[in-house]
Amino acid sequence: MAKPQLEVVKKIPAAKEEPAKAPAAPRVEVSPEQLTYANILLYGSWAGIILLVLANIIYFTGVIKPYLPPHKLPQYWGMKASQFVEVARMPHGWGWVKMLGYSDFLNYIGIALLAGLTILGYLVLLPAYLAKRDWPYTVIVLVEVLVLVLAASGLLAVGAH
Amino acid sequence: MFEWVSLLGGGLAAKVTAAVSAAPAAAGAGGAPAAGTPWWVWPLLLFVTTFLLGIVAVLGGVGGGVLFVPIVGSFFPFNLDFVRGAGLLVALAGALAAGPGLLKLNLASLRLALPVALIASTFSMLGAFIGLALPNNIVQTALGLTILCISLLFVVSKNTEYPRVEGSDRLAAFLGIGGTYYEASSGKTVDWTVWRTPQGFLLFVAIGIMAGMFGLGAGWANVPVLNLLMGAPLKVAVGTSKFLLSITDTSAAWVYLNQGAVLPVIAVPSVVGIMLGSFVGVRVLAKAKPKAVKYLVIALLLAAGLRSLLKGLGIWN
Numbered sequence: 001m002a003k004p005q006l007e008v009v010k011k012i013p014a015a016k017e018e019p020a021k022a023p024a025a026p027r028v029e030v031s032p033e034q035l036t037y038a039n040i041l042l043y044g045s046w047a048g049i050i051l052l053v054l055a056n057i058i059y060f061t062g063v064i065k066p067y068l069p070p071h072k073l074p075q076y077w078g079m080k081a082s083q084f085v086e087v088a089r090m091p092h093g094w095g096w097v098k099m100l101g102y103s104d105f106l107n108y109i110g111i112a113l114l115a116g117l118t119i120l121g122y123l124v125l126l127p128a129y130l131a132k133r134d135w136p137y138t139v140i141v142l143v144e145v146l147v148l149v150l151a152a153s154g155l156l157a158v159g160a161h
Numbered sequence: 162m163f164e165w166v167s168l169l170g171g172g173l174a175a176k177v178t179a180a181v182s183a184a185p186a187a188a189g190a191g192g193a194p195a196a197g198t199p200w201w202v203w204p205l206l207l208f209v210t211t212f213l214l215g216i217v218a219v220l221g222g223v224g225g226g227v228l229f230v231p232i233v234g235s236f237f238p239f240n241l242d243f244v245r246g247a248g249l250l251v252a253l254a255g256a257l258a259a260g261p262g263l264l265k266l267n268l269a270s271l272r273l274a275l276p277v278a279l280i281a282s283t284f285s286m287l288g289a290f291i292g293l294a295l296p297n298n299i300v301q302t303a304l305g306l307t308i309l310c311i312s313l314l315f316v317v318s319k320n321t322e323y324p325r326v327e328g329s330d331r332l333a334a335f336l337g338i339g340g341t342y343y344e345a346s347s348g349k350t351v352d353w354t355v356w357r358t359p360q361g362f363l364l365f366v367a368i369g370i371m372a373g374m375f376g377l378g379a380g381w382a383n384v385p386v387l388n389l390l391m392g393a394p395l396k397v398a399v400g401t402s403k404f405l406l407s408i409t410d411t412s413a414a415w416v417y418l419n420q421g422a423v424l425p426v427i428a429v430p431s432v433v434g435i436m437l438g439s440f441v442g443v444r445v446l447a448k449a450k451p452k453a454v455k456y457l458v459i460a461l462l463l464a465a466g467l468r469s470l471l472k473g474l475g476i477w478n
Contacts, residue, residue: 030265030267034267035264038261041261041264044257049433049436052432077239094419114253114254114414115414125271136335136337137275144279148415151282
């Protein structure tokens with residue numbers, strides 16, 4: 001049975017405080033792996049959003065040749081995704097990586113980065129739980145990584161309607 | 162190239178008005194472009210709409226996805242597949258942006274979030290496949306009904322700041338779910354734990370499926386389950402819920418991305434619009450009247466839910 005692990009450690013305010021000041025708030029101590037996870041999300045999400053904006057500007061301005069020019073998109077955006085992939089001959093799964101020479105596919109770099117941050121964060125948590133011999137959470141983290149990698153792999157497919 | 166220049170040059174209001182009036186025609190034609198409507202009007206309208214939604218979402222204390230999918234899905238000419246794909250990215254980006262602050266303040270509890278996230282993310286993947294496999298009218302009808310139920314939930318749900326928990330149950334004790342956080346308003350540290358964990362975990366199966374199927378961020382469901390059922394303090398429930406979305410929506414977002422259901426021309430203006438709107442919303446928050454905002458959110462959800470239901474049933478295309 002896992003011991004309850006409080007992720008916050010209460011600290012008594014410092015004894016030598018000046019009387020005029022309000023008592024200091026207890027310091028919140030966060031585990032190092034939680035801080036690393038937070039920083040991955042912080043820098044990764046901003047990097048992803050900046051990449052999205054830049055890629056979209058490149059796409060809209062036509063600096064690099066697109067696969068589907070913006071003015072043709074209204075022909076496609078009313079279709080179901082499965083029909084769109086078929087009619088526009090869009091790549092499946094990670095096939096977009098081979099199409100990065102076209103400006104519209106540059107957008108997928110930022111999207112993939114945003115969607116990949118959680119996997120990266122979990123990989124940081126894994127050694128920390130292993131080191132603590134926190135087996136339930138080690139298993140939870142491992143299985144979650146497998147679920148997310150499976151979702152990201154594109155191995156699973158859906159029937160078209 | 163640079164058609165945006167002509168947009169700034171003249172007739173923006175007239176073009177936007179024409180575009181709005183042409184929306185049902187475009188949607189009804191299964192996405193065929195509305196005659197005479199330049200392509201860029203729609204991303205621009207989408208950006209403006211999501212910017213406003215971002216403000217309302219912050220003021221109303223809801224995630225952007227729950228407003229985004231029914232409103233954009235009902236009033237824009239985009240197929241619901243692409244709207245749901247964009248909705249997941251909107252919710253994901255918002256959760257990723259909020260995550261670092263919540264984790265650093267310990268308002269998002271990893272011990273509570275990780276087991277719940279595993280259930281919700283696994284089933285959100287399943288929900289995404291169900292949503293993409295079903296015909297649009299069925300998804301649209303189910304979305305309409307769900308949104309109407311959510312608006313009802315907003316009316317009747319009364320979250321509790323510190324729910325009474327009579328000791329943690331065996332599963333919560335086994336997983337060591339609990340924590341302490343500093344409550345600035347009272348100047349005290351608050352110890353908390355949860356109970357009714359198996360029932361709560363079971364509900365996250367349904368929440369995950371709905372999040373993936375409809376592309377909704379599931380904060381509207383996470384918070385009541387964590388707070389009212391499992392007994393987590395409101396701040397921990399809200400913080401953990403927001404962080405949870407970054408995991409739940411990730412698995413579904415990958416499914417939508419791999420199935421070609423993420424169209425950057427829809428997703429990118431939406432993500433940027435919601436985020437900019439959220440920044441403005443935070444500034445407006447201090448002056449806003451909470452009750453008025455709550456009624457506005459409920460009214461928006463009712464209108465969008467009803468429109469979605471009628472569209473799905475083929476009554477109002």
